[in-house]
Amino acid sequence: MTHGENQLRLQIAEKSVGSLSVFVLLRWALVVVFLWFGGMKFTMYEANGIAPFIAHSPFMSWLHTVFGVRGASEVIGVLELSTAAALIIGAFKPFFSALGAAMSAMTYLITLTFFLSTPGVAEPTAGGFPAISAAPGQFLLKDLVLLAASLCLLRASVRRPGLKD
Template sequence: MQPIFSLATTPPKAAIPDHTALLRWSLVVVFLWFGAMKFTLYEAQGIAPFIEHSPFMSWLLSAFGVRGASGVIGALELATAVALATGAFHRGVSVLGAAMSCATYAITLTFFFTTPGVAEPTAGGFPAISAPIGQFLLKDLVLLAASAMLLRTSLAHWQAARDASPRLLPGSAHQPTSA
């Protein structure tokens, strides 16, 4: 029995249906919007606490300041949007864009554990997710799942195309010769 979800699982070599267009274009819109917003003071100040406490991104503040760090992140998000959009027409770029999207949401989900105020203890001991910070971050779990699904499909299409293309070995009879 094949697992329900695995990045390593490759569908049969028959035509692979692609039902990910809605995911792709939704992610493009999200990355375009969020990426463009990173160039505003409002957004830069809003994400500063996340960056400040991140072991992966805190260096951006000392290197570029709040506005510069936000701009770097915005440029990466806009590049991800371009890769995702271009990926609709090119298999290799589709894999790259989906991988960039996965990396983005994997990193932002680490803010759940590094940003103060994400979870608040309750009387029962189970942490409640705070409204302004934790619930804002929780959406990235769904966006990561959408990105992973797009990556899985992109990898399957890329692999199927590689498997379908003939391989020419050096010196084979099918190799073009020079005159």
């Protein structure tokens, strides 16, 4: 076996199982989410809405210190719009197919950590965790599905030669 046979191969996710597949739906649904959420990050309404998540996050709280509430939201907006762009370009370029999916997966891995750091996720009137509040608990839970979609797209974009679907 040569060195080249062990290397990962990047491909457009939709090409992994034929010219049209479920990955088309996943890609473009993620694009809509990132365009919409990313665009909203440039409004004060959204900046205030995500402020409690950022303030309590061990990974992101520094954004408020460096950029303020509005600036932190805008930094996240730029990252989300960049993720949307990578996902869009990824429909045509293998590298960006993997990059966009990886950026998306990282986004949802980070937001799912908010379960551990954001006050009010557990619902005390229902017995506490695992009962979760409508907001922010159920709001955050949707990110589990978005993470799964991102990981499916990433898996379809990065293949080892010789592996079967």
